[in-house]
Amino acid sequence: MNVHDYEKLWIGLSMVLIVLFIGSITYGSVVAGVVMIDDAADPVDPDALGDHPDFGDPGVTQTGEDTYEVHVVAFHPGFNPDVIEVPANSTVTFHVTSMDVIHSFSIVGTNANSMVIPGEVSSMTVELGAPNRYGIVCNEYCGEFHHLMEGELVVVPEDEFELEADE
């Protein structure tokens, strides 16, 4: 089979390019430590979230000096809780699940973006800096009021932060 010289060169360059792309993604995963949403959390029963130890009473809990966990339940069309308050300069892990259809949990202007699938839990950890306000949207169509589905992440100064008293 006769392959033109330019063609050989092109194929060679294409392969180099492909390997470079794969390499840079691998670098992002292995060295820069960008973790993917995965199957780490156990499945949950979307019909019985009320009885779930964490999703039964969603919200913010403190797990360490500067670390917090937030459990969020997505439903059509909203998030529970819809306003999430966390202190500045903290590490926050979100655990999100759905009680009905597929949604997303996407903090606008950040990399925190995940599908939310009934029966599964999406966990993502973010480092928060200075006080700020971020919008949260659902970017997966979930029903006729999908466009009304939004929430807010409020990063408050550390000295103003108070955990909501748990009943």
Place this chain on the structure above:
Amino acid sequence: MSRIDPVVLLVLLVFTVPILVQLRTVAFYLGFEPTVTQSIILGLAVIVVIVGWAYWPARWLPSEPEGCE
């Protein structure tokens, strides 16, 4: 007499549009922040230059019809 076929010129102009649109991106990366109006004016200017080039008499070119099709 135009330097290139008018239809080729038209295609060329259409081709220029995405380049002009992306030029705005480049400008922002380089720290210039043109407004929409400025970008449009710049785009029109480029288009006028291209049309001008196409229709300007090609007097100073060597006599063989190199620039034409």
Place this chain on the structure above:
Amino acid sequence: MSTYVEQFPAEARLVRSAMYTAFVALGLGAAFGLLQVLHRTNVLRVIDSTDYYTILTLHGVLLVLTFTIFFLVAIFTWAITTSLDRPLPDHRFSWTWYGLMTGGTVLAAIPIVGGLIDQIDMSAAVLFTFYAPLQAHWLFYVGLALFVVGTWLAGVDWIRTYLAWRREHPDERIPLPTFMVLTTMGFWYLSSVGVALSVLVFLLPWSLGIFEHVNALLTRTMFWYFGHAVVYFWLMPTYLLWYLLLPKVAGGKLFSDPLARIVFVLFLLLSTPTGIHHQYLDPGIAEGFKYVAMTNTMFLLLPSLLTAFTVVASIEHGARQRGGTGRLRWLGALPWRDPVFTGMALAGVMFAAAGFSGIVNAGLNVNYLVHNTFWVVGHFHLTVGTAVALTFMAASYWFLPQVTGKPLWGRPLALGQVLLWFLGMTFMSNAMHRGGLAGIPRRTAEPQYNFSFEPAIGSVAELDAQVVLGGTLLFLSTVLFLTVVLGTLRGGVDPTRIPANTYAAALSEAEDGPRILDNLRLWVLIAVVLVILAYAFPIAAIVDRSGWLGPGGSPYPQVVWVVEYLVVALALR
């Protein structure tokens, strides 16, 4: 040397009918597209935002299932009969699959449209991805299944034609167009089995109330098992046209036949085991599986890069045949006045741009930034919405005369049409990409929230203006296209003014390539093995986590509500 309709009058009728169906879908889809653009940007809202999703379902289904696939069956029927120089074996069979595809489309459309009419208690606002537990009326699933079965029978028709030819020509190389059709159908059978099983085994029984729930992640994974391959199903007829028609109208020959075969074999092998790249951000799927899908996807760049080379080299060859010279000046020698050429060339340019945004999408961890944002909509309007759609429209200007015997009407209009599409898409797609980077979500009737999006460049208002400008130009371009089609159909038959039905010959011919390239059984076998490797473990893991029917969850919109509604309606009468 004569036109297609003179050579194969019966097949020409079939090809014609399929094209007309495609054009109707395109016209409707474009009108809905304009409606969406105006609604999202809040320029003009003629429908309720709750109905937006029904319109969007129609836009998706009509354009990426009806328009593209009906055009595909037209092109493939032409390719098989022309390159094997023999008619389809049984015309009743051919009209049966055409009927199944049309009937399926209509059945699926009924409940979707029903969602807009209060008196009809049906809906299917589930978008073309129909992710459970969003539930459509069962007719939607039945229609979808019939449509897919129709395409399967179409494939049988082409394979039968090929086998009949093979019996008479035991030692010849498969003609390139037929080779392209057969490899494409190979991965189509392989991938559409996934969606067919999902619909028939889970979704249809569930919509009829036989199962109470389905596994959302499993059915979603089965959708995407098919959902990436379907992308290549749209793209393969496009590539076929770029390889066979584009060099010809450029005045030259295809650069290399064996390389074209390699490209199609690579698509057969890699189209399906990549689907999980649409699920990078799904919980319940291990990172390892996502990584495998990412590497497969990146290797899928190779056949497209090879295509870029071959297409450009073939065009350059054409330009030089036409007397073009110089390093770049040959570009001026190309037939830019011909809308068939210009349309396809512009489609190719936009596809190259789409390659860049596609690599971002494919980048596992980079995907966080863009997943489900308006960026993605910008991306696929460059791929299926331009590389495919514009190529099909441009090719129609060549095919319409071939299958009707009527010369093309309004050639300058046709040229204006393809240029207008390019312009419109430049603006619409650019702004969509930008908006997506700022976090603006896709599939949303009112992307106006209590907070505001902050684009890195310019403002949301500016992006909205670009989307509206682009969308309007695209709509006008579609109207122009349909005008040229109708103008052509109204004209008289005159085959003497139509070029003969041929396709590009190759500079490096089939015989230059090794025979093993034509061993389709082998390639299909390897494709099956790759699919099993890529999917057996993820599917097993999903089922292991929460069972075939999932951990629970109710369908939406709930059947109970419908029952209540009926009771209330009856009581009020």
